[in-house]
Amino acid sequence: MISPTVDDDPTAQDWHHVFSVWLSIVGLIWYVFVWSAGLLGCWTARKRYRNRPNHQTAATLSSSVPGVSILRPLKGLDTNLLENLESSFRQDYPNFEILLSVADEHDSALPVVYELLAKYPNVNARVIIGALLYIVPQEGLRTCDLGDVVDVGANPKVNNLIRPYNEAVHDIIWLLDSNVAVAPGALARAVGILSRPSSHPNSPQRRIALVHHVVFAILTRESSFGARVEAAFLNTNLAKLYIAINVAAVESCVMGKSNLFRRSDLERLDGSLVPRRRQHDSGQQRGLAAFSRFSVEDNMIGLSLWHELDVRHDLSCDVAYNTLGDMSLSDYVCRRVRWVRIRKYTSLVATLLEPFTESVMLGVIAVVSTQFLTGVTHHLFLPIHFILWILIDLDIYASLAGHALPSSKRWEFLVAWVVKEMLAFPIWLLAIMGDEVEWRGRKYKVMRNGEMARG
Template sequence: MLSGEIRDVVMLSLATVGIIWYLALWSIGLFGCWSARKRYRLRPRSPLATAASAPGVSILRPLKGLDTNLYENLESTFQQEYPNYEIIFSVAEENDQALPIVRELMSKYPRVQTAVIIGKKTRSFAFDERGLRCCPGEEVVGVNPKVNNLIRSYRQAAHDILWVLDSNVMVDPGTLARSVDAMDAPPPPGSPPPPRRIAVVHHVPFAFAAEAKLGSRIEEAFLNTNHAKMYIAINTVAIESCVVGKSNLYRRSDLERVNGSLKAISPNDTLQQDDRGLAAFGRFLAEDNMIASSLWHELGLRHSLSCDVARNVVGNMTLGDYVWRRVRWIRVRKHMVLAATLVEPFTESVMLSAIAVSSLKYLFAIPPWITLLLHYSVWLSVDLDVYASLAGHPLPASIRWEFLGAWAARELLALPIYLLAIFGDEVMWRGNRYQVLRNGEVRRAASGDTGYFRRLVPKRRSREHYEPLPHTVT
């Protein structure tokens, strides 16, 4: 008799906790949807677009090879409605296939101050409208190839405000002005000043698939719905740093004061400059997240989401590419935010639906089919509303069924991918194998077998040709 009473108490407690968790996650999702509507459905023109006193900005774009839609991606930075900026492109090799496209754009926009730095060879060259200049020497500051590629551009940038943009990102012409506004603008008249200065302005990725590949569609569905919803909600509440590195603005003077330790720096601390700045983040795989976290925790500064999106062009991504991309970042997050990573499966729609079914059936005898029907109908509606806020229009009819199928596949794959990721520490990134260490640091893994599961997935085909995409994307 006693054991039955204990069992009833345990079941009641679990069902109650399940309902509370379910409602809490729905609150976060709905808050993210509401925040997306409020932030992204109106993008006013910034007064900085024509202001003679606009602060200078150095746009840093690291390149490697011919990414999908590369010409339009890079051209979008030449078309910024902003009076005071320069663009610095950086590549690791002198024969990189991106260089002819860069030179063509430099010829097309001669009034934009532009330079190219080639930094991995024993001799590196920078091209600008004045001709050719040489920068001898090789500089490798860590295992992260993106940081190695950026380090010379970072040091040669003329301005303190840096805008680091991945090569597969396209931005609207008003993005830079609105982003500097978010970083530097004073509060409206009568409003109290913000408690902490803004150190990072970032943009939520909005993906569009250039090809109707399964992996590309799933990545598009993931980034434009569940990822965006949670990303916007977390950054609106702003109780912790949460930044991805597709498109970030920050000040070099701030970055020169941090080193990735995440330990608060007091005004009396003696700073050793040789272990601070961008070079200090070459030991991390997710250097973008660590830079933002360091500015948050070491300097006590804060971040701001702009009302613009980083239009992330997704190329030829197979299902295997998608799976291993997700595995990589789950394994990195596991070593950076373990607690959040451990509860991640219980934030996904499939696990939440199972929690809701069992809890509601036990507490209120609600049939499972009713719970499932309501759960997935409302979940999908919220996700599509987030998509419409970011895109500026509802889901196009031309891709409706492909997108919905990819959305369903993403939800069903979330738990299997998580289970595959959580029990490993090695990742593949840009053709190299790394072992993820404490706090998200990495080291090159020893050569050898990549594992049974990795052999099941075909290798990604290399891109030999530039894949153009029309300017108007739906």
């Protein structure tokens, strides 16, 4: 006796057809949703970044503005390090200090730091080197012993920040990575956002407790092909979705290149994401040290502020300029793999959906769905889809850069963009199957909730 198959069973065929219809409908809804998010990011970028002021002068600021402690952790010679760090010294703001920190007294970044300290003797700046605090006043150089090197957890960046964080004079902290530069008026504008008066108690709008900046990649003549692919990634799809998520404000989404917040807020956090009103005094570590167990302390700080204190974030109209130098294509792949693996443990649902927000997979979903529902093959759909996608990406670039992509660079951008899109799914597939990452020459294992352990 021959058993009936799905093809022979009318009921099974009906269920299969209904399931396919609904799956196709969901596919088209998802297509529209992702495009809507992209358009929201594009529209917001036009509104926010194309109309930003050219400069904020100290003359327009009161001498009573809140003080800010700028913390810049250093390790090695990042591309454009001198200009990156100098952008902090050139902030047009009347009340700030700069604390630069390295873990090793032989770090190659130190000569650059000393050059800047000598060049700007009137700026309140100092560098903390492991167990030593170096101060450069106008009369010369001296050292002060501060004890043992601090190591509070697996995250080397947080370890490097603990001492300057504790030594900082002001409540407002600006964490600024060593590989980014900012405009002279960026601090003044960010403080202005952070210091806005709270809304009426009955208003659903929450207090702004963190101000962050979109990263914009800068290329030089020496930038390698991998760096160009990285720039195509940072300046297009990532930027528009990052902006869109923050505008929608459905959840915290923070990258750590440039974040401004209050230490008094951070000292109330323990990284549990449990609202303060429901927390019990368990003696768990609070403040910056509490985030040393996480691989992405920036994202976790944002999430903790959002959920534990029920406050919100806002994007400044400035960008954090990240100059890219020598990066091979394999370096780019490894970098993307690292961040996807980390996000897998901090935002699983978003990570699983990530490949379906890229142009190739999204276009295939739309083609298959429409073909099944209509029975018609639309040969022009994919070409139109990709052309419109590229145009939106170029518009995002123009908004963040302040000018359109130069015509002389359009072909090299297009090649990098195509490579980036073609690698998106393979990178995701490779990343989703592992839990080990390499960061600054050391291997770490990523665990639940984004916590990490040394390899």
